[in-house]
Amino acid sequence: MALTVYCWLLCLYPGSCRHEFGEEMTSVFREARSALPPALAAKISFYRREFCGLLSGALRAHLDRLFGPVIPLRRFSMQRQVRFPRSTVFLMCVILAGLVLAIHKAQNVVQMKESLPPATATAWGPVLWGLLFALALILAAVAAAAAWGVLFALRRTGMHRLDGMQTWAEHHWRGPTKPGNSCFDRK
Amino acid sequence: METFALSEPVLLVLLSLAEQPRHGYAILKDVESLSGGRVLLSTGTLYGALQRLLDRGWIERVEEDSTPRDRRTYRLTLRGRRNLQMEIERMRHLTKVAALRIARKEA
Numbered sequence A: 001m002a003l004t005v006y007c008w009l010l011c012l013y014p015g016s017c018r019h020e021f022g023e024e025m026t027s028v029f030r031e032a033r034s035a036l037p038p039a040l041a042a043k044i045s046f047y048r049r050e051f052c053g054l055l056s057g058a059l060r061a062h063l064d065r066l067f068g069p070v071i072p073l074r075r076f077s078m079q080r081q082v083r084f085p086r087s088t089v090f091l092m093c094v095i096l097a098g099l100v101l102a103i104h105k106a107q108n109v110v111q112m113k114e115s116l117p118p119a120t121a122t123a124w125g126p127v128l129w130g131l132l133f134a135l136a137l138i139l140a141a142v143a144a145a146a147a148w149g150v151l152f153a154l155r156r157t158g159m160h161r162l163d164g165m166q167t168w169a170e171h172h173w174r175g176p177t178k179p180g181n182s183c184f185d186r187k
Numbered sequence B: 001m002e003t004f005a006l007s008e009p010v011l012l013v014l015l016s017l018a019e020q021p022r023h024g025y026a027i028l029k030d031v032e033s034l035s036g037g038r039v040l041l042s043t044g045t046l047y048g049a050l051q052r053l054l055d056r057g058w059i060e061r062v063e064e065d066s067t068p069r070d071r072r073t074y075r076l077t078l079r080g081r082r083n084l085q086m087e088i089e090r091m092r093h094l095t096k097v098a099a100l101r102i103a104r105k106e107a
Helices: A002-010 A015-034 A040-067 A086-115 A118-157 A159-164 A168-174 B008-019 B024-034 B043-056 B078-106
Strands: B059-062 B073-076
Touching: A002 A015, A002 A040, A015 A040, A015 B024, A015 B043, A040 B043, A086 A118, B008 B024, B008 B043, B008 B073, B008 B078, B024 B043, B043 B059, B073 B078
Parallel strands: none
Antiparallel strands: B059 B073
């Protein structure tokens, strides 16, 4: 059962990676599984680690294939105060998945509409319009969720405090900010 | 020459291969023992790291006719060994500075 799930998750990798490492990975997984201690907690931890590792590995392999090596070997060196919180990353992944799904559904609807004979198309017209309307609603909801995610992330990073900053032009024309107005003056 | 801090799994994989060529499962077990059981690599993480290291030419496959396809062995290249040595130098310098600072603070 676990091996089947493992092989199924391996299918998420790009074809070239699967071809190059698939057999090896399956063999190592089988070997590691056979050496597991009998404790249930150890087994759960092992399967969780393996399946999460496969999911993140597949995502990374796709990103590497699309955009080149986007994540280098070095540690993630972005300053902590400007990193996205994990919840936002998760939310963005959900939004991306929703968008991909919506596009796929829209393509299906268009194909279905094109393949219908004219008479049937007339009969199905209201249904199709309803579907398109529902799709538009879903897209709007996804866009709103994306905007909320970005705003939430920006708020967490403290970008909104930049409002209190004076630009060089403001400083030049209006004179320096009174103490206490700038975010740098806050103790 | 590439000089930057390596992630812990990559560093441990390189250290494991620095001793001798190993296949995937042997690397997993060696990383676990090197880190005292703290770092447990999944196969996804391990092969992701191996692929990136292969792409950069830091490691290579040991090509043997007798080796089955699902048990291929990897070894460190000269470039990988040089980069690993530089990383260890960097860490050594960092620990030296850290020890000095801690000692000064305690004094």
